[in-house]
Amino acid sequence: MPKVYTHALGCKISYCDNREAEELLCAIGWTLTKNAKEADLFLLTACTVTQKADADLRKLARQLKKQNPGADLWIYGCWANVAEKHEPFPEPALVIKGKAELEKAIGKLSCDAPKETSLERNRLFVKVQDGCDRFCAYCIVPFARGVPKSMPYSEILSRVKKAREEGIKECVLSGIHIASWKEDGKDIADLCAALLKDTDLPRLRVSSLDVTGASEKLRKLMIEEPRLMPHLHIPLQSGSDRVLKLMNRPLSRAQLMESMEAFLEEVPRMMLSTDIIVGFPGETEEDFQETLSFVGKISFGKVHYFPYSPRPGTAAAKRVKDFVPDGVKKEREERLRKAAEEAAKICRAPFQGQTFKVLTENKTKDGILGFTENYLRVCTRKELTENEIYELTIDGTETKFIAQ
Numbered sequence: 001m002p003k004v005y006t007h008a009l010g011c012k013i014s015y016c017d018n019r020e021a022e023e024l025l026c027a028i029g030w031t032l033t034k035n036a037k038e039a040d041l042f043l044l045t046a047c048t049v050t051q052k053a054d055a056d057l058r059k060l061a062r063q064l065k066k067q068n069p070g071a072d073l074w075i076y077g078c079w080a081n082v083a084e085k086h087e088p089f090p091e092p093a094l095v096i097k098g099k100a101e102l103e104k105a106i107g108k109l110s111c112d113a114p115k116e117t118s119l120e121r122n123r124l125f126v127k128v129q130d131g132c133d134r135f136c137a138y139c140i141v142p143f144a145r146g147v148p149k150s151m152p153y154s155e156i157l158s159r160v161k162k163a164r165e166e167g168i169k170e171c172v173l174s175g176i177h178i179a180s181w182k183e184d185g186k187d188i189a190d191l192c193a194a195l196l197k198d199t200d201l202p203r204l205r206v207s208s209l210d211v212t213g214a215s216e217k218l219r220k221l222m223i224e225e226p227r228l229m230p231h232l233h234i235p236l237q238s239g240s241d242r243v244l245k246l247m248n249r250p251l252s253r254a255q256l257m258e259s260m261e262a263f264l265e266e267v268p269r270m271m272l273s274t275d276i277i278v279g280f281p282g283e284t285e286e287d288f289q290e291t292l293s294f295v296g297k298i299s300f301g302k303v304h305y306f307p308y309s310p311r312p313g314t315a316a317a318k319r320v321k322d323f324v325p326d327g328v329k330k331e332r333e334e335r336l337r338k339a340a341e342e343a344a345k346i347c348r349a350p351f352q353g354q355t356f357k358v359l360t361e362n363k364t365k366d367g368i369l370g371f372t373e374n375y376l377r378v379c380t381r382k383e384l385t386e387n388e389i390y391e392l393t394i395d396g397t398e399t400k401f402i403a404q
């Protein structure tokens with residue numbers, strides 16, 4: 001059977017796109033491999049939100065081709081959609097823009113292998129939405145993915161049901177801007193409620209959610225429904241009103257704070273994570289301190305922070321005279337790293353000694369890894385099986401939290 005080595009770089013939507021491509025390949029008899037040397041094809045699915053993702057993609061492609069020069073290389077995802085905005089790709093590669101091109105490329109692969117899938121995962125990212133028309137000043141995504149499109153509920157439901165048949169225990173609803181999902185007047189909270197009602201899925205999780213989707217309805221559902229995991233990733237980007245405005249973000253610091261606090265106060269064992277951009281054009285020391293103070297007030301379990309990097313074609317990229325010097329960005333990043341570590345410690349402290357339902361993942365030399373309901377990463381030395389849900393007490397010795 002021909003083998004494909006796949007890798008998703010960047011945001012969760014890359015994981016969705018990658019999974020979609022894996023499924024199409026497996027449906028015509030390809031198998032997945034993690035051994036680059038035995039692969040016939042490398043499929044790299046990358047986002048284009050930061051320059052780092054761009055650099056990581058090139059680096060990985062180079063490494064893989066060095067290990068196995070005979071394998072073909074395909075590039076898929078957001079990066080491919082705006083490939084002409086990047087430097088030309090250094091390796092010979094097929095750049096695939098969108099699902100139609102992907103299906104065409106897969107259609108050209110001849111294969112006599114039996115039609116079966118060999119996807120073995122315990123969590124499935126289910127893409128419920130694509131596209132965005134928000135045009136945040138730093139973001140290339142609206143140019144790369146087009147206007148918002150919601151997947152019909154019937155399709156999402158059949159995807160989740162199929163996942164259950166495959167033994168998947170947790171589905172993660174993903175998309176570019178899933179707060180904009182809608183169908184017949186229903187929103188993302190209604191979608192979660194319907195999936196929980198119509199399936200026996202043990203765990204449903206919402207991935208990155210714009211604060212406009214973090215509604216009271218969703219909060220109430222999280223309180224009432226133990227199968228809806230008490231974790232949200234709400235991008236903050238900046239804690240300064242002035243910078244939020246420059247970024248063309250929809251809500252103020254106070255509104256973001258109020259929404260996040262409501263989830264933390266009302267939903268038992270709630271955990272929040274976030275994204276922050278450091279050194280957005282025009283960000284002053286005072287602005288940055290506002291961001292630090294936000295992180296000090298909301299104990300995020302995980303802060304993903306990125307130094308601002310201009311994406312050609314976006315509004316912010318044109319504001320060259322306001323660019324923050326690299327040295328200043330580096331120094332702010334370091335301060336934010338410390339604040340984020342402190343916030344993560346504060347977030348985890350009350351959960352020490354408590355018992356969680358942990359969905360196990362892969363085994364490592366230190367033990368088996370898994371995630372709690374509230375998306376805290378756990379490592380245990382207990383002899384357990386992968387892809388099962390176990391009640392585990394965080395005793396700090398045999399079972400402990402590890403950095404995300």
Ligand code: SF4
Binds near residue numbers: 134135140141210
């Ligand atoms: S909401 Fe803003 S940051 Fe998110 S995808 Fe849309 S434009 Fe980009």
